[in-house]
Amino acid sequence: MIIIPVLAGILFTLNISAQDTESRFSTDKNSLIWENEGELFRIEAFGDNTLRFRSSRSLHITEENWNILDQPEVIPEIKIMPGKAVIINGTIRAEIRERDGLITYLNNKDEILLKEAFHHHVPRFARQYDSKGSDHFEIILTFVAEKDEHIYGMGQYPNDCLNLKGTVLELAQKNTQISIPFFISSKGYGFIWNNPSIGRADFSLTHTSFTAKYARQIDYFIFQEDTPAGLVRKYSDMTGKAPEMPEYGAGFWQSKLRYYSQEDLMKVAREYKKRNLPVSVIVADFFHWPETGDWKFDPEYWPDPKGMVEELEAMGIKLLVSVWPTVNMNSENYQTLRKNNYLIRPENGVNTFLPFAGYLTYIDPFHPGAREFLWSKLKQNYYDIGIRMFWLDESEPEMEPLDYENVRYYRGNGLEVSSLYPYYLSKAIYEGQVNEGQEEIINLTRSGWIGIQRFGTVLWSGDIYGDFETLRRQVKAGLNISLCGIPWWNSDIGGFFDSGLSKKDFNEVLIRWFQYGTFCPVMRLHGQRKPYTKIEGSPMHTGAPNEVWSYGEEAYGIMSRYLRIREKLKPYILENMKKASADGTPMMRPLFYDFPDDKQCWEVEDQYMFGPDLLVAPILEAGAKTRSIYLPDGPEWVDALSGKKYKGGKTIDYKVSIDNIPVFTRNNSDFRIDQN
Known part of the structure; x- marks a missing residue:
């Protein structure tokens, strides 16, 4: 019997039956289940050293894995005791308090990894559900956090932070922002928020929380490994690995907004060959088409695309073609797409989502038929004339206004599934290429989500400004996304937008960015340079020249030398890309990835390892x-420019000139930067 004071002087007596005191725990195969009034959750083993948690107030747990791959079955150890239960899978265990379902995760050294938050006056404070009708909720999951914990990953955010502790991140895809909700902790665990809903991640000093605006259940994975490398490899096992990078992918990519015609593009390709400058890829950007959504060359400006591809191939250059997922109502494909429900739709209002050289809507790649239709057009108009590389721009998708709740996809409302759009768009192209027997696949896309690396995608940091502040942000953003299973990443060398700098000042930014780009997984020069030139009969202008010889003799001398340095690096890059394909090890990674026992490496945010042998310190x-420059403790470091040797474990003050970027080697690497 329990006596509860309700009002002053009044007592209320509650009799608890025998049934009320029965255990809230049960088991099912490899799962531990907890159920109480208004909530059900399941914790299960999911591969080695991993636990999966799912819960809902609907009392229904769905079996949707989203993009997580099945793992080998593991039988955990489950113990149900008075007042609590424990589930153990290898080096990780969860302890659950029976009366309120409060969960604590620990490693095999009894060290707490993560613990649900508790509030004395808010029952089940850690897991909050606000009903949105039917089986959908707005969900908030909250853990206690430690102030000295370091957090890395989560995709790409241009927030100038490598350590994400203290940041708040929107879980949504936007130009320059790629949400991949996976992080690793300095405490030795990895965490996947397995939910494509629009939401938020909060890494405050006092708590770590995740919010989903419209979801059926809480769904996450937590796993334990002793090193950051082990955590990233484990994540790659769960989400898939990139294919092996083609040889040409490791070379130099030439691009601008935009080569407006076949002759305009070919003049540049021929000039690179005339100057004997290495170039592997050249880009035909947007509005090479008659109407957006036609997915074909405009014959007025591109009269012989097949002959163009053949000439480029003879020069050893691949053509990368921009294919937006947008569709104009004037497109020859619009009516077919509309009638077959292959377009995204508004819940209310008119079916236009982006005012850009017309009123545009988007193809819906969640729909299998839409994916097949899109590929059929790309095959007919590009693939069949020899084009093997596609640039999936606008793949967030970008909308104005950005009202997620007013978007209807084949798989559900925009609030629930929008983050998955770039994954399914990339899937459409990749599966088409595979079905045609293509073995070397590498495509460029502006956005991504968990598992997109499986489709041979290069991600890039979007439409950014060309200044030193932005360059500095790229270094940190690129390192965080590299920890999320993404080995192929790059930025627009020189930035995309004009920052209003003088020619002299911009040249300095461009040179420093070009040097940094030489030591990125993919090296791509791109941008919208002023002044613009109007193209008669076309809705889009072309920018000023953006080739390595376009910025004066000093810049040309430095950049052409770094093109040859990149060529020299290609065998090393390809060797390490094979490792990325085998086990998920990123080519570009923070210092702590290789030196986890050196505490100073966890504090360095503006240097990185490029493969196991090269330390790069870009000028920012x-x-x-x-x-x-901090040289990690342990190895002997060699200056790749001078050959001078340094003992690790110390910070040096290194003299620099405009001609070079500081690079140091270890492991007896014979890489050197030729000063000539």
Whole structure:
């Protein structure tokens, strides 16, 4: 019997039956289940050293894995005791308090990895559900956090932070922002928020929380490994690995907004060959088409695309073609797409989502038929004339206004599934290429989600400004996304938008960015340079020249030398890309990835390892004469420029000139930067 005071002087007596005192725990195969009034959750083993948690107030747990791959079956150890239960899978275990379902995760050293938050006056504070009708909820999941914990990953955010502790991240895809909700912790665990809903991640000093705006259930994975490398490899096992990078992918990619005609593009390709400059890929950007959504060359400006591809191939250059998922109502494909429900739709209002050189809507790649239709057009108009590389721009998708709740996809409302759009768009192209027997696949896309690396995608950081502040942000954003299973990443060298700098100041930014780009997984020069030139009969202008010889003799001398350095690096890059394909090890990674026992490496945010042998310290400020560089403890480091040797475990003050970027080697690497 329990006596509860309700009002002053009044007592209420509640008799608890025998049934009320029965255990809230039960088991099912490899799962531990907890159920109480208004909530059900399941914790299960999911491969080695991994636990999966799912819960809902609907009392229904769905079996939707989204993009997570099946793992070998593991039988956990489950113990149900008075007042609590424990589930153990290898080096990770969860302890659950029976009366309120409060969960604590620990490693095999009894160290707490993650613990649900508790509030004395809010029952089940850690897991909150706000009903949105039927079986959907707005969900908030909250854990206690430690102030000195370091958090890395989560995709690509241009927030100038490598360590994400103290940040709030929107879980949504936007131009320059790629949401991949996976992080690794300095405490030795990895965490996947397995939910494509629009939401938020909060890594405050006092708590870590995830919010989903419209979802059926809480769904996450937590796993334990002793090193950051082990955590990233484990994540790659669960979400898939990139294919092996083709040889030409490791070379130099030439691009601008935009080569407006076949002759305009070919003049540049021929000039690279005339100057004996290495180039592997050249890009035909947007509005090479008659109408958006036609997915074909405009014959007025591109009269012989097949002959163009053949000439480029003879020069050893691949053609990358931009294919937007947008569709104009004037497109020859619009009516077929509309009648077959292959377009995304508004819940209310008119079916236009982007005012850009007309009123555009988007193809719906969630629909299998839409994916097949899109590929049929790409095959007919590009693939069949020899084009093997596709640039999937606008793949978030970008909308104005951005009202997720007013978008209807084949798989559901925009609030619930929008984050998956770039995954299914990439899937459409990749599966088409595979079905045609293509073995070397590499496509460029502006957005992604969990598992997109399986489709041979290069991600890039979107439409960014060309200045030193933006360059600095790229370094950190690129390192975080590299920890999310994405080995192929790059940025627009020089930035996309004009920052209003003088020619002299922009040249300095461009040179420093070009040097940094030489030591990125993919090296691509791109941008919208001023002044613009109007093209008669076309809705889109062309920008000023953006080739390595377009910026004066000093810039040309430095950049052409770094093109040859990149060529020299290609065998090393391809060797490490094979490793990325085999086990998920990223080519570009923070210092702590290779040196987890060196505490200083967890604090360095502006240097990185490029493969196991090269340490890169890009120049990220104007007029730099010196650069502070930390050399991790353990190995002997060799200056790739001078050959001078340094003992690790210390910070050096390194003199720099505009001609070079600081690079250091270890492991007896014979890589050197030729000063000539």
